[in-house]
Amino acid sequence: MCPVQSFKISCFQSRKCLALSMHVQQMFPIMLGCRAQAHCVCCALIGFVRGTPLRSDWTASDSGNFSSLRPLCFCAVCCMSVIMATAGKVIKCKAAVAWGRGRPCRSKRWRWLRPKPTRSASSGDGDRRSRERAAFQLFATGICHTDSYTLSGSDPEGLFPVILGHEGAGTVESVGEGVTKFKAGDTVVPLYVPQCGDCKFCKNPKTNLCQKIRVTQGQGLMPDRTTRFTCQGKPVFHFMGCSTFSEYTVVVDISLAKVDEKAALDKVCLLGCGISTGYGAVLNTAKVEPGSTCAVFGLGALGLAVIMGCKEVGASRIIGVDINPDKFQKAKEFGATDLVNPKDHSRPIQEVLVEMTDGGLDYTFECVGNVAIMRAALEACHKGWGVSVIIGVAGAGQEISTRPFQLVTGRTWKGTAFGGWKSVESVPKLVDDYMNKKLKVDEFVTHTLPFDKINEGFELLHSGQSIRTVLNF
Numbered sequence: 438m439c440p441v442q443s444f445k446i447s448c449f450q451s452r453k454c455l456a457l458s459m460h461v462q463q464m465f466p467i468m469l470g471c472r473a474q475a476h477c478v479c480c481a482l483i484g485f486v487r488g489t490p491l492r493s494d495w496t497a498s499d500s501g502n503f504s505s506l507r508p509l510c511f512c513a514v515c516c517m518s519v520i521m522a523t524a525g526k527v528i529k530c531k532a533a534v535a536w537g538r539g540r541p542c543r544s545k546r547w548r549w550l551r552p553k554p555t556r557s558a559s560s561g562d563g564d565r566r567s568r569e570r571a572a573f574q575l576f577a578t579g580i581c582h583t584d585s586y587t588l589s590g591s592d593p594e595g596l597f598p599v600i601l602g603h604e605g606a607g608t609v610e611s612v613g614e615g616v617t618k619f620k621a622g623d624t625v626v627p628l629y630v631p632q633c634g635d636c637k638f639c640k641n642p643k644t645n646l647c648q649k650i651r652v653t654q655g656q657g658l659m660p661d662r663t664t665r666f667t668c669q670g671k672p673v674f675h676f677m678g679c680s681t682f683s684e685y686t687v688v689v690d691i692s693l694a695k696v697d698e699k700a701a702l703d704k705v706c707l708l709g710c711g712i713s714t715g716y717g718a719v720l721n722t723a724k725v726e727p728g729s730t731c732a733v734f735g736l737g738a739l740g741l742a743v744i745m746g747c748k749e750v751g752a753s754r755i756i757g758v759d760i761n762p763d764k765f766q767k768a769k770e771f772g773a774t775d776l777v778n779p780k781d782h783s784r785p786i787q788e789v790l791v792e793m794t795d796g797g798l799d800y801t802f803e804c805v806g807n808v809a810i811m812r813a814a815l816e817a818c819h820k821g822w823g824v825s826v827i828i829g830v831a832g833a834g835q836e837i838s839t840r841p842f843q844l845v846t847g848r849t850w851k852g853t854a855f856g857g858w859k860s861v862e863s864v865p866k867l868v869d870d871y872m873n874k875k876l877k878v879d880e881f882v883t884h885t886l887p888f889d890k891i892n893e894g895f896e897l898l899h900s901g902q903s904i905r906t907v908l909n910f
Contacts, residue, residue, distance in 0.1 A: 579604035605681030715742025717856015727751030748772030
């Protein structure tokens with residue numbers, strides 16, 4: 438593992454911007470809202486690793502198993518100031534930068550870079566409102582399988598170098614003249630699925646897949662087709678419109694949700710992805726009815742969130758399926774009524790489940806990202822009405838398959854992104870439910886680490902010891 442030294446990095450923001458500040462709540466409570474008079478003309482981003490580099494050059498097998506990931510370095514960097522006294526200048530802060538699959542980072546000092554003007558969008562990827570920017574400094578961020586999935590090279594949209602991370606929470610530091618829905622001091626959660634409220638997708642109640650900035654977000658860019666980050670003289674890409682593996686980050690204002698200022702940010706950061714996705718897959722996508730029978734394939738954070746949702750709606754039987762029996766006790770605590778290890782059976786797991794349930798399940802949920810398990814989940818559904826929901830993300834180029842007769846005879850195959858939640862309006866409600874003890878979040882956090890132990894956090898994830906590890910800055 439190579440030592441980490443500081444890099445110089447600059448990140449550029451347009452006049453239409455929002456700067457946000459996210460510090461560790463327990464360490465810097467007085468700093469919340471302390472820059473209420475700050476303004477942002479050109480904002481910067483980034484900050485993260487202290488002490489050791491994040492290493493993960495992970496190679497995933499076609500089966501979706503991330504247990505054999507090799508290390509890839511992340512490095513410490515610096516960014517440009519977003520506060521009024523130093524607006525447009527570069528300030529020193531740190532970030533975890535993934536330089537590429539299998540490529541270790543090299544630490545070196547670089548000149549502080551001045552911000553460059555933002556170019557106008559060369560195509561219609563978002564109107565003027567959607568291009569208003571936001572920059573914020575993080576309190577805490579979760580480590581999600583999607584981050585390791587991209588590092589593994591399996592992500593078809595994976596780009597390097599990049600600042601990963603998409604489960605975060607923090608506080609608005611300053612806002613630009615074009616931002617009207619946020620002010621300094623607001624507590625926010627970044628959203629990898631935005632909600633502009635204007636596109637035909639946002640206006641359709643059947644989907645949450647806002648397309649306002651989808652093209653450029655998938656390219657690791659802001660809507661004007663530029664990146665706000667540079668390191669070692671090279672552009673650094675954004676990730677899922679969030680890039681929370683940094684002390685500062687830049688997002689579009691439609692990719693932010695304002696939440697209760699009293700919320701514990703080292704917990705509600707997880708509502709930016711995994712918990713909301715699994716829980717919403719039950720309530721919004723499958724629309725599970727009381728008394729239904731359900732099976733959940735994969736008992737990580739996603740699977741536990743699905744179990745939580747199934748219990749919430751009154752499912753009569755919830756079968757957890759996983760090859761790691763160490764996960765069974767936690768699944769029981771969340772509401773699983775039965776637990777099955779496929780390794781304990783010589784027959785395909787779908788046959789086992791069909792026999793257990795007198796013909797199959799009403800609903801099944803695939804939470805692994807393995808195309809073979811996706812097929813098993815569908816074929817475990819009951820003929821005539823069974824519904825299977827794909828939540829896990831498979832590797833680039835992989836395809837699902839089954840016999841057409843499975844669908845002809847009444848089974849339905851569905852997929853979900855962010856659990857079907859329309860993000861800007863739904864995440865604040867989910868935070869409220871958590872604060873009112875209607876939604877479990879604390880129970881998902883098995884480890885809390887300082888960011889300089891990010892490597893340990895990823896190791897815990899891949900070993901199956903961690904449901905969610907939260908990193909504090």
